[in-house]
Amino acid sequence: MTSTGTVSYAELDELVRGRRELLGNGRRLVMVSCANALEPLVTYLAALAAGHPVLLVAGDGDEPSQERNRNGLLERYDPDVVLAPVGGEWRLDERREGSRHTLHPELALLLSTSGSTGSPKLVRLSRENVRSNARSIADYLALTAQDRAVTTLPMHYCYGLSVVNSHLISGASLLLTERSVVESEFWNEFEAAGATSFAGVPYTFDLLDATGFAGRQYSSLRYITQAGGRLGPDRVRDYARLGQARGFDFVVMYGQTEATARMAYLPPELAATRPESIGIPIPGGQFRIDDADKDSIGNLVYSGPNVMMGYAEGPEELAAGPIVRELRTGDLARQHDDGLFEIVGRSSRFVKIYGLRIDLDRVEQLLDDEGVTARVVNLEERLVVFVRERWALGLAAPIAAEALGVPEHIVRVHLVDEFPLTSSGKPDTASLLRKAAVLEREVPSVDGAGSGTAENIRALYSTLLDRPDAVVDDSFVALHGDSLSYVEVSVRLEQMLGTLPRDWPAKSARELASHRTAPSGARPRRSLARVETSVLLRAIAIALITGTHANLFHVQGGAHLLLGILGYNLARFQFADVPRPVRLGKLVRSAVQIFVPAVLWIGGVALIGGMYEPATVFMLHNLLGGDERWTVQWQYWFLESVVWTILGLALLFCVPQLDRIERRYPFVFAAFFCAGALFLRLLLTGGVEAGPTERYSLPIVLWLIALGWLIARSTDVKLRVLSSAVVVLSVPGFFGDPAREAITIAGLLLLLWIPAVPLPRLVVPVLSVVASASLFVYLVHWQVFPLLGDDVPLLATLASFAVGILAWRGYSALSAWWTRHPAAATRTLVSNVIATRAAASRDRRGEH
Numbered sequence: 001m002t003s004t005g006t007v008s009y010a011e012l013d014e015l016v017r018g019r020r021e022l023l024g025n026g027r028r029l030v031m032v033s034c035a036n037a038l039e040p041l042v043t044y045l046a047a048l049a050a051g052h053p054v055l056l057v058a059g060d061g062d063e064p065s066q067e068r069n070r071n072g073l074l075e076r077y078d079p080d081v082v083l084a085p086v087g088g089e090w091r092l093d094e095r096r097e098g099s100r101h102t103l104h105p106e107l108a109l110l111l112s113t114s115g116s117t118g119s120p121k122l123v124r125l126s127r128e129n130v131r132s133n134a135r136s137i138a139d140y141l142a143l144t145a146q147d148r149a150v151t152t153l154p155m156h157y158c159y160g161l162s163v164v165n166s167h168l169i170s171g172a173s174l175l176l177t178e179r180s181v182v183e184s185e186f187w188n189e190f191e192a193a194g195a196t197s198f199a200g201v202p203y204t205f206d207l208l209d210a211t212g213f214a215g216r217q218y219s220s221l222r223y224i225t226q227a228g229g230r231l232g233p234d235r236v237r238d239y240a241r242l243g244q245a246r247g248f249d250f251v252v253m254y255g256q257t258e259a260t261a262r263m264a265y266l267p268p269e270l271a272a273t274r275p276e277s278i279g280i281p282i283p284g285g286q287f288r289i290d291d292a293d294k295d296s297i298g299n300l301v302y303s304g305p306n307v308m309m310g311y312a313e314g315p316e317e318l319a320a321g322p323i324v325r326e327l328r329t330g331d332l333a334r335q336h337d338d339g340l341f342e343i344v345g346r347s348s349r350f351v352k353i354y355g356l357r358i359d360l361d362r363v364e365q366l367l368d369d370e371g372v373t374a375r376v377v378n379l380e381e382r383l384v385v386f387v388r389e390r391w392a393l394g395l396a397a398p399i400a401a402e403a404l405g406v407p408e409h410i411v412r413v414h415l416v417d418e419f420p421l422t423s424s425g426k427p428d429t430a431s432l433l434r435k436a437a438v439l440e441r442e443v444p445s446v447d448g449a450g451s452g453t454a455e456n457i458r459a460l461y462s463t464l465l466d467r468p469d470a471v472v473d474d475s476f477v478a479l480h481g482d483s484l485s486y487v488e489v490s491v492r493l494e495q496m497l498g499t500l501p502r503d504w505p506a507k508s509a510r511e512l513a514s515h516r517t518a519p520s521g522a523r524p525r526r527s528l529a530r531v532e533t534s535v536l537l538r539a540i541a542i543a544l545i546t547g548t549h550a551n552l553f554h555v556q557g558g559a560h561l562l563l564g565i566l567g568y569n570l571a572r573f574q575f576a577d578v579p580r581p582v583r584l585g586k587l588v589r590s591a592v593q594i595f596v597p598a599v600l601w602i603g604g605v606a607l608i609g610g611m612y613e614p615a616t617v618f619m620l621h622n623l624l625g626g627d628e629r630w631t632v633q634w635q636y637w638f639l640e641s642v643v644w645t646i647l648g649l650a651l652l653f654c655v656p657q658l659d660r661i662e663r664r665y666p667f668v669f670a671a672f673f674c675a676g677a678l679f680l681r682l683l684l685t686g687g688v689e690a691g692p693t694e695r696y697s698l699p700i701v702l703w704l705i706a707l708g709w710l711i712a713r714s715t716d717v718k719l720r721v722l723s724s725a726v727v728v729l730s731v732p733g734f735f736g737d738p739a740r741e742a743i744t745i746a747g748l749l750l751l752l753w754i755p756a757v758p759l760p761r762l763v764v765p766v767l768s769v770v771a772s773a774s775l776f777v778y779l780v781h782w783q784v785f786p787l788l789g790d791d792v793p794l795l796a797t798l799a800s801f802a803v804g805i806l807a808w809r810g811y812s813a814l815s816a817w818w819t820r821h822p823a824a825a826t827r828t829l830v831s832n833v834i835a836t837r838a839a840a841s842r843d844r845r846g847e848h
Contacts, residue, residue, distance in 0.1 A: 001148070001173065001174065001175045001176065001193050002037070002038055002176045002177075003177065003189070007038065009171070012042070012045075015038075015042045016042055016045045016046045016049055017046075019042050019043055019045075019046035019092075020046045020049060020050045022046075022092055022094075023043075023046055023047060023050055023052055023081055024081070024094065024097075024098075026098055026099060027051055027052055027053070027099065027103050028052050028079075028080035028081055028098070028099040028101075029052070029053055029055065029077065029078075029079040029080050029081070029099060029101050029103065029315075029318070030043070030047040030052045030053070030054045030055065030079060030080065030081045030082075030083070031054075031055045031057060031073070031074065031077075031079035031081070031082045031083070031084075032044055032047070032054055032055070032056050032057070032082075032083045032156075033057055033058070033059035033070065033082075033083060033084040033085065034056050034057065034058065034059045034154055034155040034156040035059040035085070035154075035155070035178060036151040036154070036155060036160075036176045036177055036178050037090075037176055037178070038176060039083065039090040040059065040083060040090075040155060041155070041164065041174075041176070043083045043092070044056065044155070045168075048108060048109075048127070048130070051108075052081075053103050053107045053108055053109065053110060053318065054108070054109055054110070055073065055077065055079060055110040055122070056109070056110070056111060056155060056156040056161065057069065057070045057073055057112070057156055058070060058154065058156050059084070059085065059154075059156070069112070072120060073112075073120065073122075076120045076314065076315070077110075077120075077122075077314075077315050077318075078095075078100065078101075078315060079095070080094070080095055080096055080098070080099045080100065080101070081093065081094050081095065082095065101315055101318055101319075102316075102318065102319040103318050103319065104124075104309070104318065104319050104320060104321050106126040106127065106128070106309065106321065106322065107124055107125075107126065107309065107318060108125060108126055108127040108129070108130055109124075109125040109126075109129070109130055110122045110123070110124060110125070110312065110318075111123045111125065111156070111158055111161070111257050112156070112257070113257055113258070113311070120313055120314065121311055121312070121313050122311065122312045122313075123257045123258055123308050123311060123312075124308055124309040124310050124311065124312050124317075124318070124320070125260055125308055125309065126309050126322070128305055129260045129305065129306050129307070129308060129309070130165060130260060131169070132260075132284060132304070132305040132306050133162065133165070133259070133260035133261050133262060133282075133305075133306035134162065134165035134166045134168075134169040135166075135169055135283075136262065136282040136283045136284050136285070136306070137162055137165075137166035137261070137262055137282065138166045138167075138169055138170040139283050140265050140282060140283060141166065141197075141223065141225070141251065143166060143167060143170035143172050144170065144171070144172065145170070145171040145172055145173075146172070146196070147167065147170070147172040147173070147196045147197065147222065148167075148172060148173045148174065148175060148193060148194060148195045148196050148197075148220075149163050149167050149172070149173075149174055149175070149195065149196070149197045149198065149199070150174075150175040150177060150186075150189070150190055150193070150195040150197070150198045151163065151164075151174060151175065151176050151177055152181060152198045152199055152200060152204060153199055153200075153201070153204075153228075153425075157228075157425075158255070158256075158257040158260065158261045159199060159201070159227050159228050159255070159261060160199070161261065162255075162260070162261035162262060163199050163225075165261075175189065175190070175193045175195050177189055180207065181198075181200075181204060181207050181208055181211070181213075182207050182210070182211050187216070187218070190218060190220075191218060191220070194220045195218075195220060195221070196220055196221060196222040196223070197221070197222055197223045197224065197225065198224060198225075199224075199225045199226075199227070200224065200225070200226055200228075201226075201227065201228030201229055201425035201426070202226075202228065202229045202230070202231050202425070203421065203425045204425070205226070205231060205235060205239070214242055217246055221246070221247075221248045222248055222249065223243075223248055223249040223250070223251055223268070224239065224243070224248060224249070224250050224251070225251045225252075225253055226239075226250070226251070226252050226253065227252070227253040227254065227255055227262070228425055228426060229425070229426050229427070230343070231252070232368075233275035233276045234275070236250070236252055236271055236275035236276075237271070237272050237275040239271075240268070240271035240272040240275065241272055243268070243271075244272065249268035250268055250271050251265055251266065251268050251271070252265065252266040252271060252275075252277075252278065252279065253265045253266070253278075253279075254278035254279070254343070256327070256329060257308075258307070258308045258324075258327050259285075259302060259304070259306050259307055259308070259327055260306040260307075260308070261306070262282050262306075263281065263282060263285055263287075263302045263304070263306075263327075263329075264278045264279050264280060264281050264282060264285075264287070264341060265278075265279050265280070265282060266278060266279030266280075266340070267279060267280070270340070274338075274340055276342055277336070277340040277341065277342045278333075278340075278341050278342065278343055279340055279341065280339060280340060280341070281302070281304070281341075282304070282306075284304050284305055284306075285302060285303070285304030285306065286302070286303050286304060287300060287301065287302055287333075287335070287341055288301050288303075289301070289333060289334065289335060290328075292334075295334065296334045296335070297332055297333070297334045297344055297345075298332065298333070298334070299328060299329075299330075299331075299332065299333075299347060300328075300329045300331045300332065300333040300341070300343070301326055301327065301328050301329065302326065302327045302329055303325065303326040303327070307324055307325065307326060307327045308324055308327070309321065309322040309323065309324065310322065310323040310324050330346060330347050330348050331343050331345070331346055331347065332344050332345040332346065332347050345359045345361050345362060346359075346360075346361055349361050351378040353378070353382070353383065353406060353410065358378075358383070358404060358406075360376045360377065360378060360383075363376045363383065363385075363400055363403075363404065364376050366399065366400065366403045367385070367396055367399055367400060370395070370399050372387060372389075372392045372395055372396050372399065373387070373388060373389070373392075374386060374387050374392070374396055375419050375427060375429075375432055376400075377429060377432045377433050377436055379433065379436045379437060382410050382411070382412055383400060383404075383406075383410060383411045383412070384412045384414065384432075384436040384439075385397070385400060385411060385412065385413045385414070386413075386414050386415075386416050386419065386432060386435075386436075387413060387414075387415060387416070388415070388416060388417070388418065388419065390415060390469045391469055392413075392469075393413050393415055393469035393470075393471075394413075394462070394467070394469050396411070396413045397411040397412075397413050412436075412439075414435075414436070414439050415469075415471075416435070419432075420432060420435075453513055454472040454508075454509045454510040454512075454513040455472060455509075456496065457472075457493070457496065457497075457509035457512055457513060458470050458471060458472045458474070458509045460489070460492055460493070460496070461474065461476065461479055461481075461489070461509065464485060464488050464489050464492065465479050465480070465481055465485055465489070467479045467480075470509075471509075472508065472509045472510045473508045473509070473510055474508060474509060475505065475506050475507055475508045475509070475511075476489060476504070476505040476506075476573075477505050477506050477573055477576040477578065478508075478578070480585075480586055480589060481505065481573060485772075486505070486534075486535075486569060486573065488768050488769075488772050490504075490531075490532050490535060491529075491531060491535065491764055491765075491767075491768040493512070494529060494530050494531065494532075494756075495529065497512060497513075497515070498530075499530060499756065500512075500532070500756075501515055502755055505572055505573060505576070506576055506577065528758040528759065528760065528761060529758070529759060529760075529761040529764045530756040530757065530758050530759075531756060531757055531758075531759050531764055531767060531768075532755065532756050532757075533750050533751055533754050533755060533756060533757055534565055534568060534569065534751060535767065535768070535771050536757050536759070536767065536771075537561065537565055537747050537750065537751060538562065538565055538771040538774055539767045539770040539771040539774070540558070540747075541558040541559070541561045541562045541565070541747070541774075542558065542562070542770065542771070542774040542777050542778060543558070543770070544556070544557065544558030544743070545558040545559055545562075545778065545781075546777060546778075546781045546785070546797050546800045546801065547793075547797050549781060549782070549785060550781070550785040550793045550796040550797045550800065551790050551793045551796075552793035552794055552796070552797045555739075555743065556735075556737065556739075556740040556743070557735075557739075557740040557741070557742075557743030557744045557747075558743070559638050560695075560701065560704055560740075560744050561743060561744050561747040561748070562638065562774075563638070563641065563642075563701055563704040563705050563708065564704050564705070564707055564708035564711070564744070564747065564748050564751065565708060565747075565751065566642055566645075566705055566708060567704065567705035567706060567707060567708025567709040567710075567711075567712070568708035568709070568711050568712045568751055569708075569712075570587075570590075570646070570649070570705070570708070570709060570712075571670065571708070571709045571712035571713060572712050573586070573590075574586045574587050574590055574646070574649075575662070575666075575709075577663065580653065580656065580659050583653060583659070584650050584653060584654065587646050587647070587649055587650035587653070588646075588647070588650055590646050591643050591646040591647050591650070594639060594642055594643050594646075594775060595619065595643050597775070597776065597779065597807075597811050598619065598636065598639050598643075598779060599617060599618060599619070601779045601780065601807070602616060602617050602636060602779075603617045605783055611632055612632070612633065613633055615633070616633045616635075616636060619636065619639065619640040619643055619644070620640075621633050621634070621636075621637075621640065622637055622640040622641065622644070622696075622697060622698050623640070623644065623698070627693065628691075628692075628693055629692065629693065630692060630693060632782075634693060634696055635782050636779075636782075637696035637697075638696075638778065639775075639778070639779075640698065641696075641698045641701055641702075641705075644698055645698065645702060645705050666713045667710070667713040667714065667715070667719055669713075670706070670709045670710045670712075670713040671710060671722075673706050673709065673710075674703060674706035674707055674709065674710045674726065676706075677702040677703035677705075677706040678703045678706075678730055680699055680700075680702065680703070681699070681700050681701075681702070681703050684697075684699055684700055685700060688732075688733035688734065689733050689734060689735070689736045690734055690735070695734065695735060703730065704744075707723075707726065707727065707730065707748065708748070708751070710723050710726065711723050711727075711748065711751055711752045714752060720752055720753060723752055724749060724752060724753075727745055727748045727749060727752070728745065731744050731745045731748070732745075769805060770801065770805075772808065773801075773804050773805045773807075773808035773809075774804075775808070776804040776805070776807040776808040776811065777800060777801055777804030777805070777808075778804070779804065779807065780800065780803045780804045780807055781800035781801075781803075781804060784796070784799050784800040784803050784804075785797065785799070785800050787799075
């Protein structure tokens with residue numbers, strides 16, 4: 001059956017007879033570019049019937065790798081007749097009279113070896129090989145004339161061809177289609193034709209899972225076969241149980257092109273209880289295990305009438321007779337007491353590293369058990385691991401190294417979009433090896449601890465940003481660095497590189513290494529170190545806030561200065577030049593990083609002491625209007641303003657047009673936003689000065705955040721002069737307190753004009769810790785300093801810092817632990833969701 005009609009066996013026989021005449025007399029080498037269509041099938045059958053050896057190749061002309069493979073085989077083997085699609089139509093090209101080849105009398109079929117895309121190596125199969133294997137498959141599947149298989153695999157692939165051969169030898173029928181199992185039209189055709197079976201490689205079942213196959217039922221479906229690579233035992237069991245519930249069999253099979261197709265099958269009644277097994281030999285075949293070890297594991301050897309004649313690597317070998325009597329599969333296996341065979345590894349996938357014999361398949365399984373889907377190859381005494389999920393970059397190496405007992409530095413981990421597959425849907429190890437060789441040449445060297453190499457900068461980001469997946473082409477911004485992590489990173493980078501460029505957060509580790517101002521390996525000056533002004537101001541501001549509240553001194557203005565610093569850092573990090581979804585994600589993530597610890601702390605205090613209302617715990621006091629006089633509910637006004645401003649900006653940039661305007665005119669956009677915020681302040685206050693609690697209300701302090709944003713966008717002297725004027729004109733009168741206003745003005749002007757400040761080197765580590773912990777110091781100081789009363793304000797201030805720093809360290813450690821060691825089940829779930837979604841979106845040719 002095809003999309004255009006039905007062809008009976010009598011009609012098929014007539015078509016084959018006609019094609020035999022076109023193929024000519026005498027034995028000739030016929031190449032068929034395959035597709036699941038009538039013309040290639042007729043030509044294949046006609047060649048077999050006339051005794052012409054037939055070479056089957058991929059027919060997808062728009063697949064570059066398959067086209068290269070086909071052209072390479074065409075040039076090397078120089079077939080006498082070629083069937084290929086030309087301009088949307090099938091054309092039979094008779095390239096010469098007779099044949100230029102000497103062809104062995106038993107030679108009937110030539111197929112590419114499994115996984116050897118681009119290789120001229122072919123498997124030589126006899127007519128008896130093809131016939132016996134087709135009959136064996138038909139016997140154990142109990143095929144009859146009532147069966148109808150839909151073609152889900154390409155005909156040039158031995159598994160796909162075996163479906164064709166076994167059904168035709170049984171008098172059964174075929175539904176020829178090029179559609180993928182992810183297409184609804186495929187299943188419409190399946191039901192309309194009353195198809196009874198389909199075949200799948202592991203990738204096919206990824207697609208089925210992604211498209212909800214388990215939730216659908218097809219009354220005509222009698223069985224599903226699976227081969228072409230190992231399907232995990234859990235998935236075999238799941239499909240077997242699904243079949244038991246829906247009335248179809250799930251048949252796991254094992255084979256190789258060198259055995260024509262199939263060598264073993266697992267009786268479907270055992271699939272749910274023995275899903276790890278390949279089952280028993282097919283009718284007419286036998287297994288034995290050579291060189292078994294103490295665990296009865298050895299090399300699996302197969303014998304039977306379907307074992308190939310041998311290989312061909314050039315046209316001269318087409319004249320050779322059978323030279324293979326049994327097939328050494330290359331798999332390691334054992335036979336259980338119940339007679340079932342189990343594959344435990346691949347002998348060719350064993351490598352020696354550090355004197356240890358390592359099974360690469362076992363490494364992949366160990367990683368999979370931890371939720372990390374990976375492919376592993378060996379390259380020059382190194383394990384090279386490829387993963388598809390970015391979060392897995394930092395997990396794969398320690399997991400593999402610990403399990404194998406090897407140093408972690410010999411395990412390299414690289415990120416790929418997809419694991420490459422051969423045209424038959426199997427893992428393309430050769431492609432991974434080529435990619436590994438290229439990537440390993442690009443791995444940057446490490447000059448020494450503390451030097452400003454790209455690798456050391458990457459390692460710094462990995463540690464301080466808690467991003468083990470960091471690579472040398474990542475920047476601080478790309479790794480979602482924010483104002484909370486900015487302090488420590490900038491200080492450490494200054495120590496490694498010297499003076500940092502103003503736009504360093506947007507530069508990759510590789511670019512920063514090339515901008516190093518201190519000589520590589522040079523000792524830093526002993527007395528002074530440069531610290532970014534925003535870091536210094538942040539530390540000063542939190543000190544002013546805490547000391548003032550603890551009555552150590554009375555210098556107000558620190559919190560409002562922090563709002564300006566917040567706007568400055570938002571513009572530098574969260575408004576970075578990244579795609580809009582990434583920008584929105586960074587904003588939301590920043591809000592969450594403040595909201596979560598704040599709610600945990602304030603909520604805990606409320607539960608214990610009852611001093612905070614639910615609106616305060618969940619940062620809604622400000623939005624709900626608050627009180628007109630100062631109460632304890634106002635204590636966290638600063639954090640409320642920060643969180644809701646960030647979320648509001650995320651909402652603003654949800655509008656694509658506004659996002660584009662901000663990117664194109666960054667200073668102008670910031671200026672208009674600042675002007676709007678100032679107008680809102682004047683409108684709500686009814687004048688210049690804000691009331692006692694108005695100065696803590698989000699709509700009235702928003703202009704300070706906007707002012708910090710404007711400062712960050714002031715990239716030249718002219719713009720800085722304009723921004724300076726805005727600072728000097730907008731701040732005076734707001735508090736009605738000249739000293740408080742002077743603190744804010746001085747801090748904002750320093751931020752605008754002085755990028756970094758030289759400080760005694762011994763002070764820098766303390767300053768870095770204080771600035772980094774500022775959020776947590778602000779959180780806890782309201783509960784710490786009252787415990788010591790007004791008699792010891794210095795001790796109360798120091799205690800507030802000590803508890804805040806401990807809280808920061810503890811929360812950071814907890815976050816790092818969760819990031820690095822989430823539950824394996826969670827990682828597996830995320831990995832599977834990503835994999836199935838990616839699978840569903842691939843082009844259907846990826847299945848082939």
